[in-house]
Amino acid sequence: MASRPSAGSVTIEDVAREAGVSRAAVSKVIRNAYGVSPAMKARVTEAIEKLGYRPSVSARGMRGKTFTVGIEIPELSNPFFPKLLAGATAALSGSPYRLIIAPADPEHGEGYRAIQALVDRQVDGVIAVSPLVDPEWLEALADHVPVVMIGRHDRSPKYDAVVSDDEDGARQVMRHLLDLGHRDIAHLTPAAGLAGIESGAPQAIRLAAYRDAMQEAGLGDRIRVVGSPNGQPESRRVALGLLAEADRPTAVFASHDEPALGVMHAVADAGLTPADVSVAGYDDVEIAAHPGISLTTVDQHGERMGRLAAELLLERIAGRAEPRHETVRPELVVRTSTRPPRPRGGAPRLRAVGRT
Amino acid sequence: MASRPSAGSVTIEDVAREAGVSRAAVSKVIRNAYGVSPAMKARVTEAIEKLGYRPSVSARGMRGKTFTVGIEIPELSNPFFPKLLAGATAALSGSPYRLIIAPADPEHGEGYRAIQALVDRQVDGVIAVSPLVDPEWLEALADHVPVVMIGRHDRSPKYDAVVSDDEDGARQVMRHLLDLGHRDIAHLTPAAGLAGIESGAPQAIRLAAYRDAMQEAGLGDRIRVVGSPNGQPESRRVALGLLAEADRPTAVFASHDEPALGVMHAVADAGLTPADVSVAGYDDVEIAAHPGISLTTVDQHGERMGRLAAELLLERIAGRAEPRHETVRPELVVRTSTRPPRPRGGAPRLRAVGRT
DNA sequence: CAGTCTGTGTAGATTGATCTACACCCAAAC
DNA sequence: GTTTGGGTGTAGATCAATCTACACAGACTG
Known part of the structure; x- marks a missing residue:
C-alpha cells in the first residue's frame, strides 16, 4: 500500500522533535550508524513511521551520496535496451540504490546531455550505453564518479565495461x-x-x-x-x-x-x-x-549484461579502483529466416506452405 | 562535443571569485533574474564558460526547483510505453526541464515505490502511468507536487489526466x-x-x-x-x-x-x-x-498522449490550478489477423497460401 | 541643495541532511 | 576515591545554491 506520500514537508527536525531527541540522533538511526541504543532506535523509528518521514535526496546529495545510480540509454524504441534495464533493476533491487533512466534525446549528440543530466543530479554512479561518446570525455567523467560502459570494446583503466563478444x-x-x-x-x-x-x-x-x-x-x-x-x-x-x-x-x-x-x-x-x-x-x-x-539472430543476454553492469557499478561505489572488463558470450539462435540460397537463376515460385 | 564533464567540483563560489563578483550576482545571471548589468552578465558568463560550471541540482532542490520532471513507467518491455516517453521527451526538449524515468520494479506493488522515488528526488512534477495506484494516495501526492496521470479514467480535481477513449x-x-x-x-x-x-x-x-x-x-x-x-x-x-x-x-x-x-x-x-x-x-x-x-489493433497515439501529458504538466508547474482531462481518440487499424470465421463445423484445412 | 528614485550589486539567512568533535554518565579498575 | 573508558547522545559546521533585504551610486525632481 505504502504510507501517505510526503513531499519533503516532514523533515528530520520534525522527527527529532516528535521523538524528543536531536537531529543527529535521527540521522544516525536512518543511516544505521554507530552509537544508538535500542530504546532510542525504537522511539525514532516510531516517530519516522508516524510522520511518514522520507529523507530528502537533495539534502543528502549536498554532502555525499544520493543513493541513486543513473543509466543513460539511446533509442528506447529498440527492445534490446529494456532488457538491459530489467537486468540492472533486478541487480539493484536488494541494494539501497534506485535506478533512474536518462533517455538520450536523439536530437542532440550521442548522450552527452543525458549523461551530464545524470551527473548534475549527483548520481552515485553512471551506466552508459551510447557507443560513440568520446573516451577522453568519459575518462574525465570517471575521475569524478564511477562509470560502467556497456557495449563498447575499448579498454580504459578509469572505467569498467561490460561487452558482448x-x-x-x-x-x-x-x-x-x-x-x-x-x-x-x-x-x-x-x-x-x-x-x-x-x-x-x-x-x-x-x-x-x-x-x-x-x-x-x-x-x-x-x-x-x-x-x-x-x-x-x-x-x-x-x-x-x-x-x-x-x-x-x-x-x-x-x-x-x-x-x-x-x-x-x-x-x-x-x-x-x-x-x-x-x-x-x-x-x-x-x-x-x-x-x-x-x-x-544472436542472443546477447541483455539481462545478464545489465545485471553485470549494475554489479560492477556497486563494486566501484564500494571502493574498488582496479578496472574490470567483463565479456558475455553471445549465442546464435537459428530460426527460419535463414535458409539455403536458391540455385542461381532459379525464379521465385509460389509454393504451398503449411505453418512455418 | 560538450565541454569537460564536471561533477560538482566547480561551485558558484568559484565562479564568483573568477569573475570578481558575489555569489548572489552569479546566481542572478544563471537564473536570468532582474538586476544585472550587461557588463556583469558578460563577465559572469565568461567565467562560467571558462570553469565549466554546472549548477548543482541538489543544492537547487534544497530551495525550490530542480528543473526535473519524473515519469513512472511499468513494464518497459511493453513497446507501447517507449512511445509515451518519446512524446514526453519531445515536448520537454524546448523547456529547461529534464525527464527522468523511474521504472516500476515489478516485484513491488504497482509503482508506489517508483513514484515515491521520484518525489524523494524533488522532481518538479510527476507523470504516472500505473493504472492501479490508489486515487486517494495520488490526491495526497498532488497536494505537494503537480501530477498528470496517463490512461486512467477517474477524474480528480487535484491532478490532470490524459486518456485514450x-x-x-x-x-x-x-x-x-x-x-x-x-x-x-x-x-x-x-x-x-x-x-x-x-x-x-x-x-x-x-x-x-x-x-x-x-x-x-x-x-x-x-x-x-x-x-x-x-x-x-x-x-x-x-x-x-x-x-x-x-x-x-x-x-x-x-x-x-x-x-x-x-x-x-x-x-x-x-x-x-x-x-x-x-x-x-x-x-x-x-x-x-x-x-x-x-x-x-487500435492505435492509441501514444506519442501524442506522452506529449500532451508533458504539456499539461508544464502548465501545472507554471501555476494552473484547475484540473484538465484530455481525451485522445483511438483509431482502429485493420490488418489480416482478423478474418471472417469459418463456417461452423468446417475443419481446418491446409491451404496453399501466397504471401499475406 | 535636500530629497527621491532607479539601477546595480552584496551580505547573510535559509534549506535538510551528514559527520566530526565533544560532553555526559555509569561502571569497572587501580 | 580518583581514573579510565566504553556507550550514548548533542552541538554546530558544512554542503551549494536561492532570495530577501539592504547599501550605494548617480540621475532627476521640487
Whole structure:
C-alpha cells in the first residue's frame, strides 16, 4: 500500500522533535550508524513511521551520496535496451540504490546531455550505453564518479565495461550463412558501425568480423556494406533499394534486430520470401521468436549484461579502483529466416506452405 | 562535443571569485533574474564558460526547483510505453526541464515505490502511468507536487489526466469482429482489467465495452473473459488452454498487443491460422504492422498522449490550478489477423497460401 | 541643495541532511 | 576515591545554491 506520500514537508527536525531527541540522533538511526541504543532506535523509528518521514535526496546529495545510480540509454524504441534495464533493476533491487533512466534525446549528440543530466543530479554512479561518446570525455567523467560502459570494446583503466563478444557473435552468424551456402551476403550497419573499428562500437566490431569472414571465405570481392539508420522504417527503405538491384544478395546480415525486421519487411514488400533472401539479425529481441517472424539472430543476454553492469557499478561505489572488463558470450539462435540460397537463376515460385 | 564533464567540483563560489563578483550576482545571471548589468552578465558568463560550471541540482532542490520532471513507467518491455516517453521527451526538449524515468520494479506493488522515488528526488512534477495506484494516495501526492496521470479514467480535481477513449476503441474492435461475422469472441485481460470498472483502468473500460457490445449483439451468453498476465509467454500459455477447449472461440480480442502476440503465437502452436482464429489487440505497437504479424489493433497515439501529458504538466508547474482531462481518440487499424470465421463445423484445412 | 528614485550589486539567512568533535554518565579498575 | 573508558547522545559546521533585504551610486525632481 505504502504510507501517505510526503513531499519533503516532514523533515528530520520534525522527527527529532516528535521523538524528543536531536537531529543527529535521527540521522544516525536512518543511516544505521554507530552509537544508538535500542530504546532510542525504537522511539525514532516510531516517530519516522508516524510522520511518514522520507529523507530528502537533495539534502543528502549536498554532502555525499544520493543513493541513486543513473543509466543513460539511446533509442528506447529498440527492445534490446529494456532488457538491459530489467537486468540492472533486478541487480539493484536488494541494494539501497534506485535506478533512474536518462533517455538520450536523439536530437542532440550521442548522450552527452543525458549523461551530464545524470551527473548534475549527483548520481552515485553512471551506466552508459551510447557507443560513440568520446573516451577522453568519459575518462574525465570517471575521475569524478564511477562509470560502467556497456557495449563498447575499448579498454580504459578509469572505467569498467561490460561487452558482448561481438566478434564471436558476428562470426557465428557468418559461419551459419556460409555453411548454408550463401556467397552474396550483404551487411547492414548504422552510422556507428561506419565510425571505424577503433571506436570500439559493437556495430564496428561486427562489421569488421563480417569483412574478415568474407575475406577468409575467399569472398572479398563480394563484400557489400550498406549504411542505414537503425529504425525499422528506415532500414526497410534502404533494403528495398538493395533488393531492387540486379545482383541482389541472397542473404542480409543486419547489425541489429530492428533493422533486420525492416529488411524482412522489405523482402515481403518486394514479393519475396526468406527462401529468396535470408535475413539474420543481432540481439534476439522477444518478437524474433514469434512464428510469424522467426528471425535468426544472436542472443546477447541483455539481462545478464545489465545485471553485470549494475554489479560492477556497486563494486566501484564500494571502493574498488582496479578496472574490470567483463565479456558475455553471445549465442546464435537459428530460426527460419535463414535458409539455403536458391540455385542461381532459379525464379521465385509460389509454393504451398503449411505453418512455418 | 560538450565541454569537460564536471561533477560538482566547480561551485558558484568559484565562479564568483573568477569573475570578481558575489555569489548572489552569479546566481542572478544563471537564473536570468532582474538586476544585472550587461557588463556583469558578460563577465559572469565568461567565467562560467571558462570553469565549466554546472549548477548543482541538489543544492537547487534544497530551495525550490530542480528543473526535473519524473515519469513512472511499468513494464518497459511493453513497446507501447517507449512511445509515451518519446512524446514526453519531445515536448520537454524546448523547456529547461529534464525527464527522468523511474521504472516500476515489478516485484513491488504497482509503482508506489517508483513514484515515491521520484518525489524523494524533488522532481518538479510527476507523470504516472500505473493504472492501479490508489486515487486517494495520488490526491495526497498532488497536494505537494503537480501530477498528470496517463490512461486512467477517474477524474480528480487535484491532478490532470490524459486518456485514450478506451470505450470507443474497444467498441470499434468489437464492431469490426461482429461485422466479420464472429459470434464466439473471447476477451483476454490482465488482472488490472478484472479490478472492476470503478478502478478507471483502461483494461477495465475495454472489458466493460466488450461485455456491453456482446450484450447488445444478443451474445450475452457467449461472453468469455480470460484473465492473463500481460507478458507474451504467459498469454501464449493461457491461450493454448483456451484453444484446446471443445468450443474454442473464433476470435480473441486481447486488451493489449503484447498478449495478442502471445495469442497469435499460440494459434500457430495449435496448428491453426488466422483463418481459424482471428486475433485483435490494442496499442498498435510497431511490430504489428510487420507482414509476418499483421495484427489488427487500435492505435492509441501514444506519442501524442506522452506529449500532451508533458504539456499539461508544464502548465501545472507554471501555476494552473484547475484540473484538465484530455481525451485522445483511438483509431482502429485493420490488418489480416482478423478474418471472417469459418463456417461452423468446417475443419481446418491446409491451404496453399501466397504471401499475406 | 535636500530629497527621491532607479539601477546595480552584496551580505547573510535559509534549506535538510551528514559527520566530526565533544560532553555526559555509569561502571569497572587501580 | 580518583581514573579510565566504553556507550550514548548533542552541538554546530558544512554542503551549494536561492532570495530577501539592504547599501550605494548617480540621475532627476521640487
